Amino acid sequence: MKIAFVGKGGSGKSTISSLFTKYLLDQNLAVLGFDADINVNYLQNIKINAKEYLAISKSNNSEKIKSFLIGNNKKIESINHFIKTTPPGQGSKYLEYDKNNFIIQNFGQKLGSGYFFYVGKYESNGIGTSCYHNNLSIFENILSHTKLKENEYLVSDMSAGTDAFSNTLHAQFNKIILIVNPSQESIKVAKDFLQLGKDAKTEKNIYLAINNYEDQYEIDFIEKNLGKKVDIYFEKNKIIKQKSLFGQEISLQDTNYTKSFDKLLKINNGYDDKCIIENLKLLHKKYSQLGYIIRRIGDVSLQAKD
Numbered sequence: 001m002k003i004a005f006v007g008k009g010g011s012g013k014s015t016i017s018s019l020f021t022k023y024l025l026d027q028n029l030a031v032l033g034f035d036a037d038i039n040v041n042y043l044q045n046i047k048i049n050a051k052e053y054l055a056i057s058k059s060n061n062s063e064k065i066k067s068f069l070i071g072n073n074k075k076i077e078s079i080n081h082f083i084k085t086t087p088p089g090q091g092s093k094y095l096e097y098d099k100n101n102f103i104i105q106n107f108g109q110k111l112g113s114g115y116f117f118y119v120g121k122y123e124s125n126g127i128g129t130s131c132y133h134n135n136l137s138i139f140e141n142i143l144s145h146t147k148l149k150e151n152e153y154l155v156s157d158m159s160a161g162t163d164a165f166s167n168t169l170h171a172q173f174n175k176i177i178l179i180v181n182p183s184q185e186s187i188k189v190a191k192d193f194l195q196l197g198k199d200a201k202t203e204k205n206i207y208l209a210i211n212n213y214e215d216q217y218e219i220d221f222i223e224k225n226l227g228k229k230v231d232i233y234f235e236k237n238k239i240i241k242q243k244s245l246f247g248q249e250i251s252l253q254d255t256n257y258t259k260s261f262d263k264l265l266k267i268n269n270g271y272d273d274k275c276i277i278e279n280l281k282l283l284h285k286k287y288s289q290l291g292y293i294i295r296r297i298g299d300v301s302l303q304a305k306d
């Protein structure tokens, strides 16, 4: 199962996603963790030192990853024809939870039963010219080419706001945990996210989580304003606040979140892997027809044909 954490900056994405990761690791479950935020707080929270040379978006790394994933897929002529919406096909290779998998061997950092990856920060030669979205496209390729068994989890801490709709990320997770705080700003971002999910017809994968709240009236306020029930609850926690101020590691035992994570695993509106591939193919049809894609690499729309 692929799970992402989204929401306004400061809503608690990195805190909650790293605690959720610890919850899975404590049970010795298979985890592939991705820090897809430019600030790399997720890896920092689980005390993994993000090694620059392992960043999957570094151009020589992303080229190696693309070549591996293309495998023997005849529909992809070259790595230049492998665009962010390209779906897997016959002959494709995948990221799988296996210590011998090419991507794990070359770019993963191990912690317990998990392997961890990071997308990358801005490189100084990109200042003023490059946008973080370019870095994310290799993550989009990996996601569409990841095969997980039951009880294997891909967890991703994402960049802030509604960014996931400017690329395929909104469609590529079985569950998107939309974190909202009791604040007007956070509610506004959540509202936009939910609306975009409806417009994209992918809203089935969005679950609402309230974080850093103290009172029932805050839950009521959020539910009323978003017209949606809260699915998962994370109370304000003094130890989290204190420890994060002093840069100390927060453990699951500092919180009472275990039941909330049990619920996170259990709730299921049925956005399965079939939904992911169907939506990816729709996005591919649309993206591959853009003028600049056709001018650059020709018509690759047939990559999505069965």
Ligand SMILES: Nc1ncnc2c1ncn2[C@@H]1O[C@H](COP(=O)(O)OP(=O)(O)O)[C@@H](O)[C@H]1O
Pocket (backbone or CB within 6 Å): 007, 008, 009, 010, 011, 012, 013, 014, 015, 016, 041, 211, 212, 213, 234, 235, 236, 237, 238, 240, 241, 244, 245
């Ligand atoms: N449930 C909580 N209780 C207390 N403080 C929290 C809680 N969740 C997050 N915080 C604090 O809020 C701040 C922002 O959280 P963070 O996870 O970094 O947000 P994001 O990744 O969404 O930008 C951090 O200082 C964090 O310690």
Ligand SMILES: [Mg+2]
Pocket (backbone or CB within 6 Å): 013, 014, 015, 037, 039, 041, 042
């Ligand atoms: Mg963060």
